[in-house]
Amino acid sequence: xxxxxxxxxxxxYLVFRGDVCALEIAGRPGxxxxxxxxxxxxxxxxxxxxxxTSHNPATEHATREVLLASRSFEDFLTRLVEAGFDLASGxxxxxxVEEAPRRIVRAGQAVxxxxxxxxxxxxxxxxxxxxxxxxxxxxxxxYDRALTDTLHGMVAATRSLDALEAAxxxxxxxxx
Amino acid sequence: MHGxxxxxxxxxxxxxxxxxxxxGASDRGLSNQLRGMSYAxxxxxxxxxxxxxxxxxxxxxxxxxxxxxxxxxxxxxxxRLYDLYGKYQKEKSxxxxxALLAQLDTAIDAWLAGHDGSDKEDAKRLPGVQNLSxxxxxxxxxxxxxxxxxxxxxxxxxxxxxxxxxETTQTAPTPEPTPTETTETSGPPAPTDAPPAPVDPIxxxxxxxxxxxxxxxxxxxxxxxxxxxxxxxxxxTVEALRNNNKFITHAESLGAPTxxxxxxxxxxxxxxxxxxxxxxxDEAIRIMTSxxxxxxxxxxxxxNSAWVVIVPKNxxxxxxxxxAQWAGTYTFDGRPWDITRGMGSFTAxxxxxxxxxxxxxxxxxxxxxxxxxxxQAAQDTALANGNTELNEAGKAGPKSDDPNTRxxxxxxxxxxxxxxxxxxxHTIHGLGLSRQDQRLIQxxxxxxxSTPPETEWADxxxxxQTGSFSENYASSTVYExxxxxxxxxxxxxxxxxxxxxxxxxxxxSWVTANEPELAGLLARVCSDSELQNVNPRDARTAPPxxxxxxxxxxTTTTTTTTTTATAPSTTPGxxxxxxxxxxxxxGQR
Numbered sequence: 001x002x003x004x005x006x007x008x009x010x011x012x013y014l015v016f017r018g019d020v021c022a023l024e025i026a027g028r029p030g031x032x033x034x035x036x037x038x039x040x041x042x043x044x045x046x047x048x049x050x051x052x053t054s055h056n057p058a059t060e061h062a063t064r065e066v067l068l069a070s071r072s073f074e075d076f077l078t079r080l081v082e083a084g085f086d087l088a089s090g091x092x093x094x095x096x097v098e099e100a101p102r103r104i105v106r107a108g109q110a111v112x113x114x115x116x117x118x119x120x121x122x123x124x125x126x127x128x129x130x131x132x133x134x135x136x137x138x139x140x141x142x143y144d145r146a147l148t149d150t151l152h153g154m155v156a157a158t159r160s161l162d163a164l165e166a167a168x169x170x171x172x173x174x175x176x
Numbered sequence: 177m178h179g180x181x182x183x184x185x186x187x188x189x190x191x192x193x194x195x196x197x198x199x200g201a202s203d204r205g206l207s208n209q210l211r212g213m214s215y216a217x218x219x220x221x222x223x224x225x226x227x228x229x230x231x232x233x234x235x236x237x238x239x240x241x242x243x244x245x246x247x248x249x250x251x252x253x254x255x256r257l258y259d260l261y262g263k264y265q266k267e268k269s270x271x272x273x274x275a276l277l278a279q280l281d282t283a284i285d286a287w288l289a290g291h292d293g294s295d296k297e298d299a300k301r302l303p304g305v306q307n308l309s310x311x312x313x314x315x316x317x318x319x320x321x322x323x324x325x326x327x328x329x330x331x332x333x334x335x336x337x338x339x340x341x342x343e344t345t346q347t348a349p350t351p352e353p354t355p356t357e358t359t360e361t362s363g364p365p366a367p368t369d370a371p372p373a374p375v376d377p378i379x380x381x382x383x384x385x386x387x388x389x390x391x392x393x394x395x396x397x398x399x400x401x402x403x404x405x406x407x408x409x410x411x412x413t414v415e416a417l418r419n420n421n422k423f424i425t426h427a428e429s430l431g432a433p434t435x436x437x438x439x440x441x442x443x444x445x446x447x448x449x450x451x452x453x454x455x456x457x458d459e460a461i462r463i464m465t466s467x468x469x470x471x472x473x474x475x476x477x478x479x480n481s482a483w484v485v486i487v488p489k490n491x492x493x494x495x496x497x498x499x500a501q502w503a504g505t506y507t508f509d510g511r512p513w514d515i516t517r518g519m520g521s522f523t524a525x526x527x528x529x530x531x532x533x534x535x536x537x538x539x540x541x542x543x544x545x546x547x548x549x550x551x552q553a554a555q556d557t558a559l560a561n562g563n564t565e566l567n568e569a570g571k572a573g574p575k576s577d578d579p580n581t582r583x584x585x586x587x588x589x590x591x592x593x594x595x596x597x598x599x600x601x602h603t604i605h606g607l608g609l610s611r612q613d614q615r616l617i618q619x620x621x622x623x624x625x626s627t628p629p630e631t632e633w634a635d636x637x638x639x640x641q642t643g644s645f646s647e648n649y650a651s652s653t654v655y656e657x658x659x660x661x662x663x664x665x666x667x668x669x670x671x672x673x674x675x676x677x678x679x680x681x682x683x684x685s686w687v688t689a690n691e692p693e694l695a696g697l698l699a700r701v702c703s704d705s706e707l708q709n710v711n712p713r714d715a716r717t718a719p720p721x722x723x724x725x726x727x728x729x730x731t732t733t734t735t736t737t738t739t740t741a742t743a744p745s746t747t748p749g750x751x752x753x754x755x756x757x758x759x760x761x762x763g764q765r
Contacts, residue, residue: 020522020523023508031647031652032508032509032510033508033509033652033653034507034508034509034511035507035508035519035520035522035602035653035655036507036509036511036513036516036518036519037516037517037518037519037595037598037599038649038674038675039517039588039589039674040588040589040590040671040672040674041674042511042674043674043675044509044652044675045509045510045551052508053652053653054507054508055522055655056522056523057502057507057513057519057521057522057526058501058523058526060505060506060507060508060513061502061505061506061507061513063508064506064507064508064510068555068556068559093615093618094618095611095614095615095618
């Protein structure tokens with residue numbers, strides 16, 4: 001994560017497709033940066049509600065299409081999830097993420113994502129300070145505002161991924 | 177002149193016609209006419225008269241380079257080499273054999289000196305000639321034995337027809353021999369009055385580009401022979417070796433420099449459509465090898481299915497199958513992927529793109545471009561209003577009559593800036609470095625981002641020319657930070673930053689003084705010295721015009737450098753500049 005890029009008010013996320021990091025985004029006006037080499041004289045475009053850096057050429061077109069359809073940062077996050085991307089707290093060291101996440105699903109609807117590694121709990125609407133809500137067994141992001149506190153409570157109360165999975169099943173939530 | 181005549185048209189272009197042949201004969205006729213001459217003789221024959229205008233010389237040079245004519249000339253030397261070998265085998269007296277051996281040695285050296293890799297037939301012959309050269313030199317250095325050399329022709333690379341004289345070729349063009357033909361047609365009668373030359377079966381198969389050697393056979397080759405094998409085999413044969421642990425282990429045992437050379441040959445693809453395949457490939461190998469000092473990086477790149485593809489200067493990147501999936505799509509910052517000229521790879525199996533024109537210090541061919549929107553707002557508006565038409569990929573693209581669109585062209589990077597170096601650093605970053613090194617780069621980047629804007633990066637400060645804050649290219653992402661600092665370490669970061677308009681920093685001493693964390697890592701990654709003469713556009717340019725460069729105007733047409741370029745010329749200043757380095761991004765061609 002680029003520490004200097006993160007202001008106190010801007011939430012930041014890493015956007016993954018599977019185990020590939022596609023984007024690093026911050027919820028503030030900023031610049032759109034591609035991995036394509038800029039030709040001489042090129043100026044990267046600015047954007048009114050997102051500062052974003054691509055991490056993967058193969059997903060640039062898809063993420064750009066999602067962005068073009070979005071009307072706010074929250075809308076962008078939601079649409080990314082709907083398009084099959086998963087979001088992790090921007091306080092994550094992206095070089096630590098080596099596996100694809102498993103989605104938390106209820107009635108066919110994705111309500112969160114879990115990475116099998118130490119990491120921070122966050123949601124699409126809330127992000128703790130860098131050293132808060134960090135758990136040793138799971139990196140979790142909630143995609144459902146109503147379930148956020150419940151999910152956070154489960155992560156905090158468990159000590160292993162297996163235990164978390166069992167707790168989730170108790171609420172008809174499945175890891176897929 | 178072997179009975180030929182040279183004709184020159186009014187514009188100075190040279191054509192030749194063998195006596196008795198139709199004036200303006202084809203290149204095949206010219207090729208046959210030149211057979212038997214040395215390269216120097218051929219060049220002299222085609223040379224314009226003294227005082228001829230320089231562009232005529234350019235055309236002569238181009239003619240010699242075209243359609244393998246130079247290779248044909250070299251091929252005639254090959255015929256002489258074969259002839260000498262036959263005489264040597266028949267020679268009874270030790271003194272005569274020794275003299276012929278010396279002549280053969282000279283002829284081989286001449287052939288090897290004239291071989292530039294641009295001719296496919298020459299390339300096939302090369303391993304056999306190199307092998308013969310080693311044996312001849314060994315014989316000259318030690319006890320000369322007429323039985324210890326292996327004819328370059330006894331496997332499959334020899335010419336199958338009796339070397340023809342220029343006179344006969346003028347009226348009866350002879351088909352060029354191919355290696356496969358030699359096994360089925362009769363060549364010069366094999367000498368039977370001398371002891372047969374023992375042929376190492378593996379070396380014989382090495383000389384035949386259609387032969388695939390086993391790993392056990394490859395292990396018997398020395399480094400030169402192994403690289404020669406990789407240079408002459410088809411793509412599939414070479415690429416298959418990446419997954420052969422036994423081979424990779426053997427290649428690594430040959431030492432880091434050889435392992436780097438082997439790795440590059442497995443990673444690199446040179447499509448047939450590359451205009452100057454030999455020179456482009458050689459330069460790509462030179463640059464990439466300099467970034468593979470560490471065998472562990474080589475192994476990770478091989479394991480992670482890294483590929484590097486040379487994009488021809490006359491094609492869009494997306495015209496190649498490796499990048500076809502991006503045709504008609506856009507980068508995250510809104511440019512058509514089609515016109516980009518470089519791409520690193522961070523995903524196993526994805527290819528890295530490097531550009532022929534940047535390898536050779538040339539420009540992109542005319543007519544390469546794609547229509548795009550002039551701004552983010554223009555694209556937003558067009559998509560929202562449905563003011564689009566299907567593009568080449570069947571996606572919603574810009575309409576040709578939309579005033580907020582333009583044909584976008586690839587840029588041309590300034591002399592001394594290597595996109596190959598840059599993109600391959602990306603690939604090393606993503607697929608070659610250890611997690612520990614990746615974190616080291618991230619930590620160095622994060623720390624540097626917290627320094628004041630005036631702090632120098634590889635691409636200067638984070639300030640534009642007016643002093644306002646602006647990220648530079650190296651500071652824009654952790655990837656560009658490593659790639660641009662790496663280029664500076666390699667001495668290939670000449671020019672001006674595209675974002676700030678300020679001069680870049682360059683050189684190993686600058687990196688060592690200003691980026692000590694990365695300098696240590698880069699010293700493990702790169703060769704001992706900086707790269708010289710990358711993207712040598714300056715060497716191809718006329719002196720810059722005396723008029724002042726245009727002042728930067730709109731952001732989409734900002735010019736960044738003033739270097740001008742001309743077509744390759746041996747007479748600088750003779751031709752007017754035809755393209756500038758400061759090609760604007762959008763629709764300025």
